[in-house]
Amino acid sequence: MIAGSLILSGRGSSARILNGVCLLLILAALLALMGADIEVYRVDPWQELSRIGRGLVQPAWHDLPGLAQALGQTIAFALLAVALAAPLGLLLAMAFRWLPVRLLCAAVRSVHELFWGLIFMQLYGLGATTGLLAILVPFTGVFAKVFAEIFEQQAAEPSRTLPPGTGGLKRHLYTLIPQSWPALVSYTRYRFECALRSSAILGFIGLPTLGFHLETAFRQGQYPEAGALLWAFLLLIAGIRLWLRPRLVPLYLLAACWLLPETVGFSNGGYLWRFISQDIWPAALLEGDWAALQAWYGDMFSEQVWPGLVQTLLLTQIALVLTGFVILLIYPFASRALAGPVLRWPGRFVLLVLRSTPEMVLAYVFLLLFGPSGLPAVLALALHNGGLIAFLVANGSDAEFKSPIRRPDDPTGLKRYAYIETPRRFPALLALLFYRWEVILRESAIMGILGIATLGFYIDSAFEEIRYDRAFLLILVTALLNMVVDSLSRRLRRLARTDRACRY
Structure with missing residues (x-):
């Protein structure tokens, strides 16, 4: 993303602001690595991975x-x-x-x-x-x-x-x-x-x-x-x-x-x-006991809201930036201009698999491989959203490559990727990435259902304990957080001036 953002330099104040935003997001993701629960547990993933691979190659249709x-x-x-x-x-x-x-x-x-x-x-x-x-x-x-x-x-x-x-x-x-x-x-x-x-x-x-x-x-x-x-x-x-x-x-x-x-x-x-x-309302609120209500909200904030909120934001930030790198890495393999008319089809098949497989399914598989932490959630979110956006970016590259307005001396291979395709695709790529920011946040929250310590973990636990008042408060926090991120991403998309690319 750094290279792509630098490509935007010289396009005016909006581009400079976007450059700063990209660098700020990357810096925030690096800082988030220090606080996020992304520990890799001592498991032997290769044996399990080989069994999963055999299951995919030899599916049971009985x-x-x-x-x-x-x-x-x-x-x-x-x-x-x-x-x-x-x-x-x-x-x-x-x-x-x-x-x-x-x-x-x-x-x-x-x-x-x-x-x-x-x-x-x-x-x-x-x-x-x-x-x-x-x-x-x-x-x-x-x-x-x-x-x-x-x-x-x-x-x-x-x-x-x-x-x-x-x-x-x-x-x-x-x-x-x-x-x-x-x-x-x-x-x-x-x-x-x-x-x-x-x-x-x-x-x-x-x-x-x-x-x-x-x-x-x-x-x-x-x-x-x-x-x-x-x-x-x-x-x-x-x-x-x-x-x-x-x-x-x-x-x-x-x-x-x-x-x-x-x-x-x-x-x-x-x-x-x-x-x-x-x-869905605390008993203290219904009884009018304001001191007990204040204590209830204080306990909820310190024990569930704040820990879940922090982990949700940290995992979202890491997944957002990793998604950008995934896009830049894999979209060339599905582009006619970069992979060619024949070799692009394996790349498009990989993108189909990534964008079609729900994040929860990917995260569940990664949990089996790496153990219960935020790492499976980050990988699942980055691969799914990266595959979806890379598919759209590759489609945009193909549509322009069919255009008759092409120079015969245009470079090919890595030079075309670095000097032509990526600079042209990067504004739309950023707009799509900002558009998916809210989605990544929502998906990070629900990963708690799989045992990852995001807001969804505490929400699922509250429903299991039939504590609807706790569940309602946590869901309300999740909704407000998503609305804030959606507002911020909308402003950034307008800054990129590529809203029309964001239909997905």
């Missing part, structure tokens, strides 16, 4: 009905959630100029799907309602934000043709939505891919999606079965454009309703009012 059911339920949650979240997000995007709407969307999207799943599980048990709402609620906020940004980028001339006094709804229906339709559809398709990953990892809290079977297989050392699950999910993601045809979507929606699982255990939906009016 339980095809169970595999099909897991994939079907994963798709069902994702498809129905996106089908509901996209139109809701579109409606909110039309009113996004109102501050209460923006704050609502920021709040709901700042809480990770797994945390929403833990909340709704207390109300509706392990079932369809919990899975759908866990994805639908945060995705609605994301759709509203991105759709509003797409509307802002449209030309103003068509709106001027409308009669004076035309309301906002008609202005959107007759001008902004038709102009934005290709971008809206493209982003919705991408969010469906994200929803598939979110649906898969909901299995880590007990829902019968792919993540549940993956965790079970890894925990029991059944790596051939885990390999079959991973390959099936990878093929599912890779073939989205082949099987997700618009004319088949109504049929898929009907099938998804039929595939949704039944609720396991009892449903607490009738206790919603009690949950939001009593259970």
